[in-house]
Amino acid sequence: MLQGGGSREDLLALAAESGHRPLDLSLGVPADPAPAAEPGAGTATSAAYPPSRGTEELRAAAAGYLQRRYGVTVPVDSVAACAGSKEFISTLPLFLRDASDATREGSRRDTVLIPSLGYPPYELGVRLAGLRPHRVPVDAEFRMRLDLLPPKVVARALFLWVNTPANPTGVVEPLAPVVAWGRAHGVPVVSDEAYAEATWCDEPRTALSDGLDGVLAVHSVSKRSNGPGLRLGFYAGDPRLVAQLVPRRRAAGLMASDVSQATGTRLFADDHHALAQRRRNAGRVTELVDELNANGVSCTAPEGGLFVWASAPGGDGTAFARAAAARTGIVLAPGVTYGPAGRGHVRIAAVHDRAVLAPRLALLDRLLLGPRTASDRPAAKPCANPTGLVQPR
Template sequence: MNHKLNDLHPYPFAKMATLLANSAPALDFKEIKLGIGEPKHAPPTFVLDVLTENLDKIAHYPTTNGIFELRQTIAHWLEGRFMLHHVNPNTQVLPVMGTREAIFSSVQAIINLPSETTGIKSAAASAKPLIVMPNPFYQIYEGAALLAGAEPYFVPCTAANNFKGDYRSIPAQVWEHTQMVFVCSPNNPTGAVMSFEDWEDLLRLSDRYGFVIASDECYSELYFDTPPVGLLQACAMLGRHDFKNCLVFHSLSKRSNLPGLRSGFVAGDAQILAKYLQYRTYHGCAMPIPHQLASIAAWQDENHVGENRRLYKEKFALWMTELGDTLDLTMPDAGFYLWVRVPAGFTDADGELDDEAFVRALFEQVNIHALAGRYLSREVEGINPGKGYVRIALVASLEENQEAIDRIKALLAVPVATRTTA
């Protein structure tokens, strides 16, 4: 077996299962799942209709680069959403089977190990390539890096910097070994959004050091008022219409409540995408034609996306109104997560706020599933930026969210001295 598999961390939900293995839920309450970021709003029926109407096309092999009509639809969507002048559907767009597999496989295709690029055996030249990524982060970034033979370099995203990575603080010697930078905007789990100025700074660094920027924008359509600026949009604003060294990843999972369709795309630098397409041809992950036709219908309609945003906005307003002060909630820039600071009274042996204790109490005492923040982060220089936070996904119905709020209010009303969190 590939020895690099031993470097992989257990997935966050596997860690949660271990944490709660000896716990029992509060059976007086119906289970409410706010831990996994799986959309629960109804998928658009017109998309499902297109899917079922074209099931006969499952008899045909799909091509790796997808049908032209899908690529053209995606190109037009990008142009309209991000104010791009022209996106070439044949060279700058590639449909994928959900962005999770594309994020992972793109790293395998892009990263060059030292022996492959230089042939030099010196210690300096043989250093592992680095992939810079936010911390906390989506764990696929790390796993992809490790299995490609690269080393993750974690950039802390803390309240001190509005939960965004401070790329200006990264030393030059790190950039000199960096081949890729992962950015998640809007961020999972914090909801922070990159500004145009943030993108401009990162693009200047990419020009100087030659690394690829991989922007995970799967939550870009779940905003409240102002659409987030995307990487390709920033490129266009700077006159960089070739999108050099830039890739964006988009999905229908969150935008259109279609996580099981496994439909997304990668867009950007045509030279990178040409090689990545070749890689994918061998990799064998072409999207079935019925899925492609259903995807066209989804990308062409914005009404259902607006309704999706309205539902999330309503749930965020509910949480902020009813628990904003009690839990000291911060409204995210976008997305559907609350990044919640653990309330007082849930502490570890050192007196520090304990996210594991809080999620265990939620499960054992009021049967609510949430995710411990430390499982989405890595400790760097003795600090885990996710420790003391809990991720709550507002994916359940409005009624379930109200019920969860009422239960949490009751839990927090219990005097600290009488709480049981173990």
């Protein structure tokens, strides 16, 4: 395998020199048209700053979505906008640090509990706030083991991040026990639910189903509506936490544009386009798993999300990703990007249709893994309900 760096920029550069047209499977952005902006939104409030907490219409649409999809009633005042969930994730430790009590039971609250394998901004945001990240242990299936956290760490915990379906592993965490653990230990639970609509083995779920006390949930139009360019999301939950965050975020100048808020209002009120996107995503996940297994990369269907979490041939995810980019033009995400425990894996995004994937993954099989027979290729182990297409409530 080729040696060197495994950053996305490095891999894109290798792919550009491979002699093949680069195929980027490192990001969870489906190859579909983005939603159109709301007509006339660009001039509706252009003479004034858009409200940092979100327009009342947007917050009502978000609350309506939570009610229809999850059966959860959240007051509009307990919902607020953010300029995309990534921005919220990266800044939350700073704002909760400044909003919280300095100590609890004699211990300083200077630690944020993050997934052992997770979205890099979880750790980045903690470090930007001058706090200490602590990765939660996981079991053999990559599910969190909160019971294995040292009591001294729990006593210093400012809050806990949970992500389900999880990026990068696709694991669907049981949220009720996580929320119960947080309340029992006085640790707020913040649930990143950006991929909730991509739950394949069960109905989509939210941590808010077990009440708002001590819980925040974060949602986004990026995955539900394939609208990452809108830079819009919302957070909702514990009224006390929302009330603490809104003025601090406003003072920092964090706000979504008026165009994004108007478009997001329409998107959160509309379930039909989200169901269509969900069906496309489900089909692509199934096709990607099939094609990977047919071409020498053994993997199983994820419980949720837009990614396949696969063991890297040779045991080194970075080396495998570099070889794939240099020899086939395919860009994968090395597993170590998401935490030290991911070193032997790669994350592969299900964002293209089979017609695009099949010839390129066949090239990966031939150039990287050598000739293989049908008996060499393990079958995918699907989840109980691989498409999980539950109609919006």
